Amino acid sequence: MTIGTPSGMEIKADIKPGYEQVLTPEALDLVAKLSREFEPRRQQLLAARVERAKRLDAGERPDFLPETAHIRAGDWKIAPIPKALECRRVEITGPVERKMVINALNSGADSYMTDFEDSNTPNWDNQITGQLNMRDAVRGTIALEQGGKSYKLNDKVATLVVRPRGWHLDEKHVLVDGKRVSGGIFDFALFMVHNAKEQLARGAGPYFYLPKMESHLEARLWNDIFVFTQRELGLPQGTIKATVLIETILAAFEMDEILYELREHSAGLNAGRWDYIFSCIKKFKLDKDFCLADRPKVTMTAPFMRAYALLLLKTCHKRGAPAIGGMSALIPIKNDPAKNEVAMGGVRADKSRDATDGYDGGWVAHPGLVELAMTEFKKVLGDRPNQIDKQREDVQVSAKDLLDFRPEAPITEEGLRYNINVGIHYLGAWLAGNGCVPIHNLMEDAATAEISRSQVWQWIRTPKGVLEDGRKVTADMVRAMIPEELAKVKAVAANGDNPSYVRAAEIFEQMSTSENFAEFLTLPLYEEI
Numbered sequence: 001m002t003i004g005t006p007s008g009m010e011i012k013a014d015i016k017p018g019y020e021q022v023l024t025p026e027a028l029d030l031v032a033k034l035s036r037e038f039e040p041r042r043q044q045l046l047a048a049r050v051e052r053a054k055r056l057d058a059g060e061r062p063d064f065l066p067e068t069a070h071i072r073a074g075d076w077k078i079a080p081i082p083k084a085l086e087c088r089r090v091e092i093t094g095p096v097e098r099k100m101v102i103n104a105l106n107s108g109a110d111s112y113m114t115d116f117e118d119s120n121t122p123n124w125d126n127q128i129t130g131q132l133n134m135r136d137a138v139r140g141t142i143a144l145e146q147g148g149k150s151y152k153l154n155d156k157v158a159t160l161v162v163r164p165r166g167w168h169l170d171e172k173h174v175l176v177d178g179k180r181v182s183g184g185i186f187d188f189a190l191f192m193v194h195n196a197k198e199q200l201a202r203g204a205g206p207y208f209y210l211p212k213m214e215s216h217l218e219a220r221l222w223n224d225i226f227v228f229t230q231r232e233l234g235l236p237q238g239t240i241k242a243t244v245l246i247e248t249i250l251a252a253f254e255m256d257e258i259l260y261e262l263r264e265h266s267a268g269l270n271a272g273r274w275d276y277i278f279s280c281i282k283k284f285k286l287d288k289d290f291c292l293a294d295r296p297k298v299t300m301t302a303p304f305m306r307a308y309a310l311l312l313l314k315t316c317h318k319r320g321a322p323a324i325g326g327m328s329a330l331i332p333i334k335n336d337p338a339k340n341e342v343a344m345g346g347v348r349a350d351k352s353r354d355a356t357d358g359y360d361g362g363w364v365a366h367p368g369l370v371e372l373a374m375t376e377f378k379k380v381l382g383d384r385p386n387q388i389d390k391q392r393e394d395v396q397v398s399a400k401d402l403l404d405f406r407p408e409a410p411i412t413e414e415g416l417r418y419n420i421n422v423g424i425h426y427l428g429a430w431l432a433g434n435g436c437v438p439i440h441n442l443m444e445d446a447a448t449a450e451i452s453r454s455q456v457w458q459w460i461r462t463p464k465g466v467l468e469d470g471r472k473v474t475a476d477m478v479r480a481m482i483p484e485e486l487a488k489v490k491a492v493a494a495n496g497d498n499p500s501y502v503r504a505a506e507i508f509e510q511m512s513t514s515e516n517f518a519e520f521l522t523l524p525l526y527e528e529i
């Protein structure tokens with residue numbers, strides 16, 4: 001079917017019946033206005049990332065910014081947190097798929113981060129049906145009959161928080177004045193037009209998670225978009241609240257500044273650990289001294305991760321902001337109680353450490369983890385909704401601590417094969433339209449898969465990329481392993497005979513062995529869907 005679009009806008013995608021309900025004139029008009037107003041700045045900021053990356057590749061090391069020392073030293077706090085976001089002990093996350101939206105809202109978690117980003121393949125249908133799901137979820141009417149089961153919302157549901165796409169991703173199906181619009185602006189604008197007022201009427205509000213930012217100037221862009229949108233929609237300034245994922249090494253040096261930019265709209269920070277590890281590999285990929293051990297060895301207790309987690313906590317609480325812990329990738333293991341107990345022990349330890357440190361809540365990947373995580377936070381919080389009053393003045397984190405990249409060993413053949421296997425499996429699932437999959441009993445999404453593929457790229461290039469048994473990791477070694485790992489993937493993956501896995505193996509080989517490092521794996525993948 002065809003729909004009307006604002007002057008200068010083109011939609012190059014199928015408008016299936018029902019899509020017109022979210023692709024309304026008002027929503028598309030806001031997309032067009034935001035694009036015209038802010039797209040040049042998004043492009044400038046993306047160009048600034050490229051320039052910064054060149055300097056890092058040439059050996060520059062990040063540090064706290066001298067020009068914003070007054071902000072770090074200043075005595076300021078973010079605006080008060082709305083009631084609906086005061087208590088976030090457990091936040092469940094998941095792709096914006098209808099059944100999962102219902103299950104997550106019903107999961108017993110305090111809040112639910114619904115994901116248009118890393119756990120979702122951003123194909124046109126997923127993005128638009130996701131918006132339809134959001135509209136129905138906000139109004140409490142979302143329901144589904146599937147597999148002989150009826151799904152509908154409970155009386156009490158989690159507070160909804162939405163993660164739009166990051167600044168790097170376009171929405172290629174929507175052009176304004178001949179140029180692709182930002183994926184994040186598209187997701188945000190549609191959600192705001194259809195839901196913000198309804199959410200306010202129901203005692204909550206439009207709440208967001210903002211991914212992958214690299215600087216406070218990127219946060220300023222979101223803040224300006226919020227101000228503009230609130231004005232356009234006639235909402236009081238400060239209505240929108242956003243939690244920023246600190247998931248790049250560069251953002252870790254600007255946490256105060258990011259909170260400051262968003263101070264009228266801030267709902268705190270989250271330690272997005274998986275993308276953070278990926279960002280460290282990406283930013284120091286050419287540093288001959290940088291090399292991390294096998295992926296499973298790089299945990300939250302690694303020196304650089306511990307420093308980051310504690311600095312985030314201290315920074316948030318100093319500014320009256322919630323500090324939300326990240327995601328343990330462990331998920332319930334079916335049909336193996338012993339292995340499941342080990343996995344649950346891992347999640348328990350993760351949440352216990354965060355709660356004891358002072359975090360106000362943390363992420364879980366699966367409804368089966370909500371109660372367990374809640375128990376760990378309640379042990380520390382008791383009846384309190386959060387522990388923002390727990391100031392961590394004892395924490396001292398320097399630039400050197402943030403850059404203390406250990407452990408470097410072991411790097412093993414098993415670890416290399418694991419990365420290749422996960423990379424192919426995830427890319428194949430993503431191309432087939434599923435952005436989050438269980439692989440080897442772990443949750444894998446774009447962020448975790450980025451670690452796998454970037455480690456392989458880096459181990460091939462760094463002199464430190466040497467296996468425990470003395471063999472250097474090489475492109476030929478990786479090329480030889482790819483067909484072997486592809487065969488293993490095809491044997492276990494859901495729809496393993498889907499051609500997407502063969503294509504995934506080709507892309508994985510290209511990405512890990514080519515001279516150029518792909519900035520995000522989802523960028524070339526997006527051109528394939």
Ligand SMILES: CC(=O)SCCNC(=O)CCNC(=O)[C@H](O)C(C)(C)COP(=O)(O)OP(=O)(O)OC[C@H]1O[C@@H](n2cnc3c(N)ncnc32)[C@H](O)[C@@H]1OP(=O)(O)O
Pocket residue numbers: 092093094095099100101103104115118119274275327331332364365366367436437438442443444445447448
């Ligand atoms: C690094 C980051 O960016 S983290 C944030 C992004 N990642 C995520 O959000 C992870 C989301 N999690 C998931 O997608 C899934 O849990 C997976 C893919 C890891 C595992 O999925 P599955 O193997 O299908 O889980 P499983 O079969 O145990 O599911 C059991 C039930 O729980 C539901 N479920 C599982 N995870 C979730 C979730 N996160 N939200 C809502 N429902 C869920 C399933 O839909 C299923 O429902 P049903 O019984 O009504 O059919």
Ligand SMILES: O=CC(=O)O
Pocket residue numbers: 118245247271272273274275276326327447
């Ligand atoms: O988005 C979260 C992460 O851990 O990465």
